[in-house]
Amino acid sequence: MAKIEANAADPVIDMAVISSHDALSLARKNLLQAIDTSRLQSFDKLYTAAQDPIGDNMAVGYTFYASSIVYRSDLVSIESWNDLLGEKLADNVALPNITGTQGPLTLMMLNKAEGGKPGEFSGTISAIGKHADDIVTFYSRSSELAQLMNQEEVIAAPVGRFAWSRFKSSPLPFAWAEPKEGQAGGMNVMIMTANNGNEDLAYKLMDYWLSTEVQTRIAEALIDSPANTEVKVSDEVAENLTYGAELINSLNILDPAVIIANRDVWVEQWNNEVIR
């Protein structure tokens, strides 16, 4: 993002894949160009949610991920997002840091579990602050969490499905929770920088990436879950992914505009009440 901003006049990056809220913040700074969807042959095969995720055709979603709680099935069971702050996980739970993409998703689900007003996270952050001593740490990367859980420092934490294979391969019994409030979800998108001069090549790459064949291959390699509805994978592969219309349509997705509008306020409150 810093590179795209620094080289706005003479882009060194023509096309990029980033989170939907990062895409929206670049779009608002007029650094992106609208994508001509007629040049993407696979466009109509994408899930509706992926076709125009941030408005004005500024981005196209290429992968979804569910986000839920991974936990040690031999030690605890997870029914609700509220369990994260409950008695049974005290001193054994980690949360994603507010600055990453997973942090706001966890806030959203905790807020929903408490019956709070959608998008109003102040009460949720305060609740986390009250339990700050019970939380082992706030992780920044899913790999860091995988390490903590394999070390048995942590027995439950919210994480994106893209990291699930790290846990599945562990000798410890890890399970993926299906809380009653549902799973959170997010999307990564493709964007094109304004006036980059390499539009033809960029469209070619995007078209290739979104095609049924390539999306299937990427899914089979367990890299990203498909956004193309025609991708078919075996049950075994699907197990590792965020796959299928039913699941994708059930995800709780946080509006990128809400994230951009509130992130600074969240971070400040988080720093003052949670990390201290």
Add this chain to the structure above:
Amino acid sequence: MFLNRSEGFALALPAALFTCLVFLVPVGILLSAAFQAEPGVWSLQGYVDFFSQPLNQSVFLRTLKLGVLVAGTSAVIGYAAAFCIVNLPASSRGRIFGLVVLPLMISPVARTYAWIVILGRTGIVNDVIVGLGLSETPIRLLFTETAVFIGLLQLFLPLMIISLVSAMENIPQDVVPAARVLGASWFQVFFRVILPLTKEGLVIGGTLVFTGALTAYITPAILGGSKVLMLETLLYQKVNVSNDFVSASVIAMILIVMCFSANLVLKRIASVRS
């Protein structure tokens, strides 16, 4: 002494020029950014903003507290260890001193990594705690101030011992026995004889340990994580997470000022005592 000055300057020039170009100039520009909350406008606003945030205040105080604690503890252990080393027979003295120096030569990553194995829930300390029945389940030791304190102490204690050993080697051999014969208690011997004669070493060791503890990155990063932030880890976050270069420069300046003041304060204390 040779008198051909231009020849002398020519010999010293490459090193001085190199340091200026690749070190002093970049660091100077970075630090000057700490006084420009907006580019080109000189002010102390960056500091006001920094200290107005409760998180930053507590990180600053924690860094100061851990620095003082680590320096203080290593002084206490350092005096005991250094006194023992100096009183060893010459043959074993060199060997033991070598063992004290040894950890300094080993990668700090390896040194900090060891503490994960020791302090983790599956680590040896917890095995002992649970084995002795002090706690039913393993307790959380990682990501606490205690873990960072232990890691820093192990990292920098050798510097204190080395400084104190070389200071004590300069005490005439019969001074301590003489004081004892004249009826001084060990307590009196320490405060009246050893301490005044080794305060130079204490100042050097104290400065090295305090500065080291303040500016260590790996230990607070691995053993403290995002819950036990210190100024170094906060600086890294400001750059890599929030792209906030003004705050990063402010933290850099604060760290440098803290290091220099520590040296001044210690020198001051040493001169007051005499």
Add this chain to the structure above:
Amino acid sequence: MSRLTIWLILGTTLTFLIGPFLIVIFAGASAGEALSFPPQGLSLKWYAKVFTVESFRASFALSMFLAIFGTLTALLIGIPAAYALNRYNLPGAEAIRTIVAAPIIVPGIIVGLALLRYFVVPLDVTITMALFVTHTALVLPYAVRVVSSSLNNLRADMEEAAVILGCTRFQAFVKVVLPNIRGGILAAFILGFVTSFNEVPASLFLSGPGVRTLPIDMLSYMEITFDPSVAALSALLAFMSVAIVFVAERLLGFSRYV
């Protein structure tokens, strides 16, 4: 103080200082999949694995390159500087000394950030070059200090005698001074090598895709995989340092230069 008290104090202190390494050595020799102590059975498989990890080999090579050539470059410009500061009555010698020593005083993370922002980016320097320059600057103070203290112990009238006997000053330096400060130079090289090889904070900001020093690579490996191979690698590096220091101590009584 009784002998018992002395050995009790030293034993406790040394256990605290050295014990963790012994634990790492054994943790790396575990037959199990996860890091633990005591290890779940003994095996050398993690020690073997270290050598098969591609990124470790690349970063080890880079760290070696930086430590050797960074220190050599530092000596190349540091020895003349130390000589000038010792043998010529330079006005402003103190200022030069302070300038050259400055990299030790400033925290490494600040050095890394400053170089990234105001040296690497504006001058479009490659990352390897940036690391090389940084490591040279960080090692230079040690080179100047250790060589200076060797020169202090060498009487200046020896070279003066050589000059009177017909040597040029350069010949006098090569024939008289260099052989006499060999030990100091070797000590400076070892100290510089170890400092550079173990450096983390300054290199943190100066690492790019595929270009990482070994300690930084270990940190990022730890974030991805939690198996005992980092313990094994840590132990191997510890052995390497111990061997270097041991040899140096035997050859020239290294610890008096530290």
